[in-house]
Each structure stands twice: as structure tokens, then as C-alpha cells.
Amino acid sequence: xxxxxxxxxxxxxxGPLSVRTIGSGPPAVLWHSLFVDDHSWxxxxxxxxxxxxxxxxCGPGHGTSGDPGRRYDLTACGEAALTVLTELGVREPxxxxxxxxxxxxxxxLAGNGAPQLRSLVNLGGPTQAYTGSxxxxxxxLTAVHRVAGPVGFLRSAVVxxxxxxxxxxxxxxxxxxxxxxxxxxxxxxxxxxxxxxxxRVDVRPLLGSIRVPTLFVTGAEHVGWTREQARADAALxxxxxxxxxxxxxxxxxxxxxxxxxxxxxxxxxxxxxx
Numbered sequence: 001x002x003x004x005x006x007x008x009x010x011x012x013x014x015g016p017l018s019v020r021t022i023g024s025g026p027p028a029v030l031w032h033s034l035f036v037d038d039h040s041w042x043x044x045x046x047x048x049x050x051x052x053x054x055x056x057x058c059g060p061g062h063g064t065s066g067d068p069g070r071r072y073d074l075t076a077c078g079e080a081a082l083t084v085l086t087e088l089g090v091r092e093p094x095x096x097x098x099x100x101x102x103x104x105x106x107x108x109l110a111g112n113g114a115p116q117l118r119s120l121v122n123l124g125g126p127t128q129a130y131t132g133s134x135x136x137x138x139x140x141l142t143a144v145h146r147v148a149g150p151v152g153f154l155r156s157a158v159v160x161x162x163x164x165x166x167x168x169x170x171x172x173x174x175x176x177x178x179x180x181x182x183x184x185x186x187x188x189x190x191x192x193x194x195x196x197x198x199x200r201v202d203v204r205p206l207l208g209s210i211r212v213p214t215l216f217v218t219g220a221e222h223v224g225w226t227r228e229q230a231r232a233d234a235a236l237x238x239x240x241x242x243x244x245x246x247x248x249x250x251x252x253x254x255x256x257x258x259x260x261x262x263x264x265x266x267x268x269x270x271x272x273x274x
Contacts, residue, residue, distance in 0.1 A: 005056075010087050012080035015066035018058040019084055023049030026118075028095040029081060030056045031102030033124070033251055034197055035158055035189070036181045037063030040099065043257035044264075051265055052095065057084055059101060061188030062181075072195045074203070077101075078109045082116055093118035095271075097264060100124045100250050101196055104203065110214065111206025119213045119271055121264055123252045126225035127233050129202040134224060142193050145185070155182040164221040166247040167255045174254050207236035213274075214240045215267050219248030219255065 005022040020038065022045060030048075032040045038058040048054060058065040059077065085094065096106040096117050103125020110120045130138070141154050148154075159168065159178050167174050214237045218230040227244045234242035243263055248255040 009064075010084050012083045013068070014060040014072045014076050014080045015068040017060065017066070017080060017084065018064040019088075020056040020058075021053065021088065022056070023051075023053045025052050026095065027085070027090045027092065028052035028054055028097060029085070030054055031059060031077075031081065031096075031098045031105055032057075032062070033100035033102065033162070034059075034062075034192060035162060035185075036178055036251065036254070037065075039063070039177070040251060040254045044253050044260050047257075047261040048097075048264060051268060055084065055088060055090070055094070057081055059192065061192035067188035067191055071191065071199065073199065073201075074104050074108045074196060075112075077105045077196065078112075078114070081105065081109075082114070085116060095119045095121070095268060097121045098123065098125060099253055100126075104196065104200065107203050107206060107210070110210045110212050111203065113209065113211065117212050119215075119267070120210065121215045121217065121267060123217045123260065124219055124222055124225060124250050126229070127202070127204045127207065128229070130197055130200050130224075135198060138193065138197060142190055142198070145190060146187075150182050150185050155179050158182055161223070162250045164219060164247050164249045164255060167249070167251075171255070174251075177254070178251070204233065204236065207233060207240075208238070210237045210240070213267070213271055215263070216240060216242045217252060217260075217263060218242070218244055219250065219252050220244055220246045221249040224250070 005020045038056050061067045098106040103122030106120045216234045218225045231242045234240035245256050253260045
């Protein structure tokens with residue numbers, strides 16, 4: 001296994017995307033949540049890379065990836081991920097592991113029958129369209145960001161949503177990481193918020209069409225995808241399963257890395273034994 005990550009930037013339909021590859025073995029894709037970048041996986045990469053060749057994609061408008069300069073959607077993000085796999089020479093189906101945004105993309109790919117997927121782990125990716133008070137709050141914060149930039153109270157509001165109470169009070173490294181991602185944000189992040197959050201469509205009609213082994217995982221404090229919602233969604237997927245992680249909200253790989261590794265590798269082991 002290679003312990004050294006290989007970095008590259010690839011042209012895609014949603015702009016130039018930063019990609020890291022590390023490890024060896026069957027391929028797996030990691031795609032992160034909105035508001036943070038691919039380094040939100042760093043706490044789980046060492047363990048997961050002992051089992052898979054990881055393709056870690058940084059989404060448009062985040063980290064060192066570019067922005068297409070126009071709106072895009074989850075389907076376009078999925079197409080971009082498949083472009084990355086083609087450019088890397090990945091020919092076999094991949095195990096898709098997505099956090100929030102990445103989970104949305106995985107559901108769309110799997111629900112549309114993409115042959116490039118072997119399995120799906122959706123960590124905290126709601127399936128319903130974004131509506132109600134949460135959407136109105138995000139619209140307001142996005143408008144503030146446009147006028148004033150990533151000011152302190154805005155960053156705090158996002159941190160309070162993305163991270164559980166325990167993480168916020170006992171994990172200053174995680175809090176600092178999320179705050180830093182927000183502090184460096186600009187127009188590309190706002191484009192991403194509109195494209196894949198505010199304009200997100202309901203993907204629940206796709207759940208019954210998923211034919212790959214699927215695991216849904218939500219945080220106990222995830223207000224956008226409660227345990228009841230996640231369990232109901234998993235029940236719509238043939239053979240789908242759901243697990244709730246305590247003391248986590250949206251960013252499960254960052255907040256609960258040990259639980260994430262145990263769940264993902266256990267799921268992979270079951271695939272190998274099937």
C-alpha cells in the first residue's frame with residue numbers, strides 16, 4: 001500500500017477539481033460535505049486506506065478546487081466524479097462513501113443505475129428537498145455572506161449546525177477546521193450553496209431503484225436528516241440499512257472518526273463475504 005497521497009487537478013464539467021489518491025486495493029470514492037473540503041476526511045483516511053485505494057475528491061467551490069462560474073446540480077457532480085475515475089484509469093466499480101453533499105451524489109448515481117458503483121455509504125446526506133425554516137436561514141446567511149463576507153456570527157451559526165454539542169465543546173481542532181474553511185470562503189461557496197443545497201431536488205423517488213448494497217448513517221444531532229427520516233429512507237432501498245451515530249451532527253467522519261471507520265470497513269467486509 002502507498003502511504004503517500006498523490007495530488008492532481010482534473011478538468012470536469014463542474015470546474016477543475018482537486019483529487020487525492022492514497023492506498024491500494026479495490027477503489028473507493030470519498031466526497032465531502034458542503035462548507036468543508038476534502039480534509040474533513042483526514043481523520044479516517046489512514047485507516048480506510050489500508051482497505052481501499054481511496055479517490056478523495058474536493059468538490060467545486062471548496063478547498064483548492066475551482067468553480068464552473070455557473071449553477072450546477074447533483075447529477076453534474078456525479079458526472080464529474082465519473083470523469084475523475086475515467087481519467088485515473090479506474091475500470092472496476094467503486095465503493096462510494098459520501099458525507100452530506102457526497103451522500104446526495106451517491107444516491108443520485110446509485111438511483112440512476114450507474115454501473116460504476118459497487119456500493120453506497122451515505123453519511124448524513126438528506127434525501128428530501130431543502131425546505132422550511134432551515135432553507136430560509138441558509139438563504140439569509142448566504143445573503144449576509146454576499147454583502148459582508150464570512151463574518152464571525154455567520155461562521156458560528158454554520159458551525160453550530162454542522163457540529164454536535166459534544167464536538168463543539170470538546171474538540172477545538174474540529175471547530176477550528178470548520179471555522180477556517182468558512183473564513184476562507186467566497187463567491188464559489190455561495191454558488192455551491194445555491195447549486196446543491198438551496199436548489200436541491202427531492203431524490204427520494206430514486207431510492208427504490210437503488211440496486212447496490214447501501215448503508216445510511218446519520219448523526220443523532222443531525223437536524224436536517226433525523227434518525228426517523230434516515231430510517232424511513234433506508235426502508236425504501238432494497239436491502240438498505242440505517243445506523244445512528246451518537247454525539248454527531250452533519251460531519252460524521254470529522255466528529256466520529258472511529259465510529260465511521262468501524263461502520264464503513266465492517267460494511268465493506270460484509271460485501272467481501274457475500
